[in-house]
Amino acid sequence: MAVAAYASLVSLTHVLDNIHYRAQLRRLHVDIKQIESLQEAVNFLLEFLEKNHRSQSQKAEDLWKQISEVNFEIEEIFDLHVVSQLRKDSQGESSDMGARSFGEDLDTMIQKVDRIKRELSMVEEVVVGSRASVPAAGSSTAASSVGKNIIVGLEEHVTKIKGELARDNGNLQIIPIVGMGGIGKTTLAKKVYEDKYAVDRFDVRIWITISQEYSVNEILQGLINNGKVERHCGNSDGPGEMLRKKLYGRRYLIVMDDIWTLQAWDDLRRFFPDNGNGSRIIVTTRLSQVAGSLGSHDPYPMTFLDTNTSWSLFCQTVFGEENCSHPELEQIGRVIVKNCRGLPLQIAVIGGLLAKSCMTTEYWESVAENVSSFGNSSDGEHCLNILLLSYNNLPIYLKPCFLYMRSFREDAEIDVSYLIRVWVDQGFITIKEDKSLEELAKEYVNDLLDRNLLFVRDREFGTEEILSCGIHDLLRDLCISESKKENFLCTPREQEISPQSEERVCFLCSVSVTETRNFLALDVIPPSASHCSPPVCGHCKMTYSHMKGLRFVKVMDKDGVAHDSLVQHTKLRYVYVSMHNPPKFISPSTLHLLWNLQSMKFKKSEVVVLPSEIWELPQLRVIECNYVVFPKPPNAHVEEKDFFILKNLQLLGCAKNLEFTCEILDGIPNLKELWIKYDKHMRESDSCLNNLSQLQKLEVLSVKNTLQNIGYPNSLKRLALRKCRIPWSGMSMVGSLPNLEILVLWDTAEGSEWNPTEGEFLRLRLLAIAGSDLEHWGADQDHYPVLENLVLSNLPSLEEIPSGVGDIATLHKIILRNCSKSAVDSACLILEEQRSVGNDILEIDVSDNSDYEFEDEDEDED
Structure with a gap:
C-alpha cells in the first residue's frame, strides 16, 4: 500500500497548491494557515514514506492504507467546498456559512493527519528485512543506455531469416518465429525488417502488432496504413479488399508480431495475395501450436542465450x-x-x-x-x-508512473508526450522549484528506459528524440498484479467524451455500457432544470467502488440546452473530446467548476470557442484542438488581475485568428509550445504577432498562413513557418536565435537567392525547406556548423546544393524530394567527395515523390 499512499500524497500536494494560490488571491474563502498546516504535514508524510516505504511490518501497511484513505477524504472535502463556493460566487450568493463549515472540516482532517504522524513514530524502519528485498540502488556510474538498441547474439538468427527471404521459391511464404515471452522474437523480427537487404528487396513493408483481444477491422486498417490504425471514409471497398488491392502485384514483407491464436491468422490470411514474386510474412508467437499450424514453413525456434x-x-x-x-x-x-x-x-x-x-x-x-x-x-x-x-528496487517516485502503464492496451505504441502529460495530470510528479513537472516527467521516462522497464518504439527524425515507447507484455502483467495489491488508481481523473449514439457509454472510461443502473449517488450541480445520472460500466463500478459520489457539470450550447454527452465531473483533470462538432462553450459557463482541470484536448473538432471562465483555471497546462478561439482576459479590478493568469499553461494549439495583445500574453507567461493558424480573412490583419517575443519561455512555435512580421523570443528551439511569405533576407532574424535547433520552412521563404551570414544558425541541427523558388544558395560549413540533417522538398529551381555543405562535420543525412536534377547531381557529387576523404557517415536519400511530411498537412483556404 506504500505506493498508493505515496501517489495520493503527491496528488494532494498539487490540490493544496491550487487551494493555497486561490486563497492568497482571495478567490477562495478558507483559512490559509489551515492550508499551510496541511501542506507541512503532507510534506512530512512524503519524506517519511520516501525513507521507509520498504518497511515490511503490518503496522506500516496499516498506516499506508490509512494515509490513502485520509488523503482521499481530504480531496473529497476540498472538492465539495471549493465547488460549492465557486457556484455560489458565480450566482452572487454569500459563501460565509460555507467557509465556516469548510474550516471545521479542515480541522477534523488536520487532526486525523496529526494522529497518523504520531503513529508513524511507532513504525519500525525496516528497509531490509525480507529475503526478496534488496537495498536501494545508488546513483549510476555507467553511461545512460537510453535509446541504445543493444542487439547481442542475434547475428546468426538474422542471417538465417534473411536467407529465407531470399529463397528462390516465388510463392508466398509464412515464416513463424516461436519462443517464450522475453526471449527476443520481436527484436529479431525488427532487426530483419529494418535490414538494408529487406528495405531494398521488398516494394512494401508493413509491421503490425496483434494483441490478445484483437479486432480484425483494426488490424486490416493498420495493414492498409502501414501499421497506423486510421479510418478511411468514402471508400466503397471494405478494409480487406483495400488491403488486397494495395498488395496485389507487389513484392511485400509483412511482420505480424505476437499472434496468440490460430483464429487471428485464419481471419486475415485470405487478404494476402500470392503474387508469385517472393513475398514473405513473418509471424512471431509464444505458442508452438500456433506456429506449427501456419503451414508453409517450419517454425523458427528462439532458444535461450548461451x-x-x-x-x-x-x-x-x-x-x-x-x-x-x-x-x-x-x-x-x-x-x-x-x-x-x-x-x-x-x-x-x-x-x-x-x-x-x-x-x-x-x-x-x-x-x-x-x-x-x-x-x-x-x-x-x-x-x-x-x-x-x-x-x-525502483525509487518510490517512479513506481506510480510505472504502475500506470497497465492502463495502456497490450502491445500499445505509447506517445511519450501524451505519457508525460497524463502522468502530470494524474498528479504523480512531485513539485520541485528548479524544474517544471513536464521536465521531471521526461526524466522519469528516460529513467524507466534506462532500466529497460520500457523500450523505445520510435524516434523523431533529425533530433533522435524519443517519440513513442512500449512495455513488454510480461512487465505490463506485473503492473496489473502490483496495482491490484496496492489498490492503485482509486480516483477517476481522466474522461473521454465520444460521439453521441444510441449505444450508451461509460461516463468514466467511455466503453460500451450494457446496463443503465448507476452505482454512484451523483450530487448534481444543475446547469439546467433537467438532468439524469450518467451510466458507469461494471469495471469502473469495481475500480471506484469506495467512492460515495461525484459532482458533475454539463456544457450548455448557445440556446441554454445542457448536453448529456458533455457531462464532466468536478474532480476531472484531463478531458478528451472526440466529437466532430461539440457544442460551443458560452459565458457564463460551468467550466470554472472543473477547478482542478489540467488538460483539454478536442480531436478532429471544428472551432472550439472557449468562454472567459477559462481564465479561472490556474492549473490548466494544455489546450489542444484543430482551432481554438481564445478569449481575452476579463476586465478585473487591479487586486484581481493576478488571478486571471494561466501561470501553468504550457501548450496552446491551434489558436485561430487570435490577436496576441500584450494583455493576452501577460496571461500566459510560461507558455512553452504555441501553434497558430489564420484563415484568409485574417491573413493580412494586425494580430500582434510581433508581440510574441514577449513569451520568453516559448520553445516551440508553429505559425501558418500569415503575412505579418513575427517577433521571435530568444528561447525558441523549434520553429515551423508555413505560408508566411518571408524573403530570404528576413531569415537573418531567425538565424540569430541563440537556441534554435529545428527550422521548417514550408511555402514560406520567397526569392531566388539565399546568402546566409556567418555567425547565424549556430545550434541548428535540422533544416527543412519545402516549396520555394530558390535558385542560388550561397552556403558552406561555416553557416550551419552543427547541422545534422538537411531536407529539401519541391525545389524545382535549385541549381545545386553548395559543396561546402558536405564539409559540415556533423552532417548525417541529405534528403531530396522532387528537386531539380542539378540539385540531385550536386548531392551525389557531395557524397562522392566525402567518401573520397573517408567520410562514411553521410547518407543521401533521393526521390521524385513529395512524400516527406513536415507537419499536419491540412489545407487552409487562401
Whole structure:
C-alpha cells in the first residue's frame, strides 16, 4: 500500500497548491494557515514514506492504507467546498456559512493527519528485512543506455531469416518465429525488417502488432496504413479488399508480431495475395501450436542465450561495453547472469537495475542472493520474480508512473508526450522549484528506459528524440498484479467524451455500457432544470467502488440546452473530446467548476470557442484542438488581475485568428509550445504577432498562413513557418536565435537567392525547406556548423546544393524530394567527395515523390 499512499500524497500536494494560490488571491474563502498546516504535514508524510516505504511490518501497511484513505477524504472535502463556493460566487450568493463549515472540516482532517504522524513514530524502519528485498540502488556510474538498441547474439538468427527471404521459391511464404515471452522474437523480427537487404528487396513493408483481444477491422486498417490504425471514409471497398488491392502485384514483407491464436491468422490470411514474386510474412508467437499450424514453413525456434552471449549482453547493458569494466564485480556478475537462465528480457532488466547502482560489491551480492533464491521456480514464476525484483528496487517516485502503464492496451505504441502529460495530470510528479513537472516527467521516462522497464518504439527524425515507447507484455502483467495489491488508481481523473449514439457509454472510461443502473449517488450541480445520472460500466463500478459520489457539470450550447454527452465531473483533470462538432462553450459557463482541470484536448473538432471562465483555471497546462478561439482576459479590478493568469499553461494549439495583445500574453507567461493558424480573412490583419517575443519561455512555435512580421523570443528551439511569405533576407532574424535547433520552412521563404551570414544558425541541427523558388544558395560549413540533417522538398529551381555543405562535420543525412536534377547531381557529387576523404557517415536519400511530411498537412483556404 506504500505506493498508493505515496501517489495520493503527491496528488494532494498539487490540490493544496491550487487551494493555497486561490486563497492568497482571495478567490477562495478558507483559512490559509489551515492550508499551510496541511501542506507541512503532507510534506512530512512524503519524506517519511520516501525513507521507509520498504518497511515490511503490518503496522506500516496499516498506516499506508490509512494515509490513502485520509488523503482521499481530504480531496473529497476540498472538492465539495471549493465547488460549492465557486457556484455560489458565480450566482452572487454569500459563501460565509460555507467557509465556516469548510474550516471545521479542515480541522477534523488536520487532526486525523496529526494522529497518523504520531503513529508513524511507532513504525519500525525496516528497509531490509525480507529475503526478496534488496537495498536501494545508488546513483549510476555507467553511461545512460537510453535509446541504445543493444542487439547481442542475434547475428546468426538474422542471417538465417534473411536467407529465407531470399529463397528462390516465388510463392508466398509464412515464416513463424516461436519462443517464450522475453526471449527476443520481436527484436529479431525488427532487426530483419529494418535490414538494408529487406528495405531494398521488398516494394512494401508493413509491421503490425496483434494483441490478445484483437479486432480484425483494426488490424486490416493498420495493414492498409502501414501499421497506423486510421479510418478511411468514402471508400466503397471494405478494409480487406483495400488491403488486397494495395498488395496485389507487389513484392511485400509483412511482420505480424505476437499472434496468440490460430483464429487471428485464419481471419486475415485470405487478404494476402500470392503474387508469385517472393513475398514473405513473418509471424512471431509464444505458442508452438500456433506456429506449427501456419503451414508453409517450419517454425523458427528462439532458444535461450548461451553463457558467453548472456555475459556479453549483460556487460553491454550495465557498462555500455563488451566487457566488465569493474573487475571486482565480474565474479558476482557472472553468478547473476547464470541465474537469469539465458532469457534476454531478464538479463536486460537486471542489467538496467545494476546500471543504476553504485557499483559496490555489497549491493551486487545482495542482488545475486535474491536472483539465486528463484533458482527452483518454474520459468514463468522465475521470470516474474526477476522482474519483481527490479520493480521493488525502483525509487518510490517512479513506481506510480510505472504502475500506470497497465492502463495502456497490450502491445500499445505509447506517445511519450501524451505519457508525460497524463502522468502530470494524474498528479504523480512531485513539485520541485528548479524544474517544471513536464521536465521531471521526461526524466522519469528516460529513467524507466534506462532500466529497460520500457523500450523505445520510435524516434523523431533529425533530433533522435524519443517519440513513442512500449512495455513488454510480461512487465505490463506485473503492473496489473502490483496495482491490484496496492489498490492503485482509486480516483477517476481522466474522461473521454465520444460521439453521441444510441449505444450508451461509460461516463468514466467511455466503453460500451450494457446496463443503465448507476452505482454512484451523483450530487448534481444543475446547469439546467433537467438532468439524469450518467451510466458507469461494471469495471469502473469495481475500480471506484469506495467512492460515495461525484459532482458533475454539463456544457450548455448557445440556446441554454445542457448536453448529456458533455457531462464532466468536478474532480476531472484531463478531458478528451472526440466529437466532430461539440457544442460551443458560452459565458457564463460551468467550466470554472472543473477547478482542478489540467488538460483539454478536442480531436478532429471544428472551432472550439472557449468562454472567459477559462481564465479561472490556474492549473490548466494544455489546450489542444484543430482551432481554438481564445478569449481575452476579463476586465478585473487591479487586486484581481493576478488571478486571471494561466501561470501553468504550457501548450496552446491551434489558436485561430487570435490577436496576441500584450494583455493576452501577460496571461500566459510560461507558455512553452504555441501553434497558430489564420484563415484568409485574417491573413493580412494586425494580430500582434510581433508581440510574441514577449513569451520568453516559448520553445516551440508553429505559425501558418500569415503575412505579418513575427517577433521571435530568444528561447525558441523549434520553429515551423508555413505560408508566411518571408524573403530570404528576413531569415537573418531567425538565424540569430541563440537556441534554435529545428527550422521548417514550408511555402514560406520567397526569392531566388539565399546568402546566409556567418555567425547565424549556430545550434541548428535540422533544416527543412519545402516549396520555394530558390535558385542560388550561397552556403558552406561555416553557416550551419552543427547541422545534422538537411531536407529539401519541391525545389524545382535549385541549381545545386553548395559543396561546402558536405564539409559540415556533423552532417548525417541529405534528403531530396522532387528537386531539380542539378540539385540531385550536386548531392551525389557531395557524397562522392566525402567518401573520397573517408567520410562514411553521410547518407543521401533521393526521390521524385513529395512524400516527406513536415507537419499536419491540412489545407487552409487562401
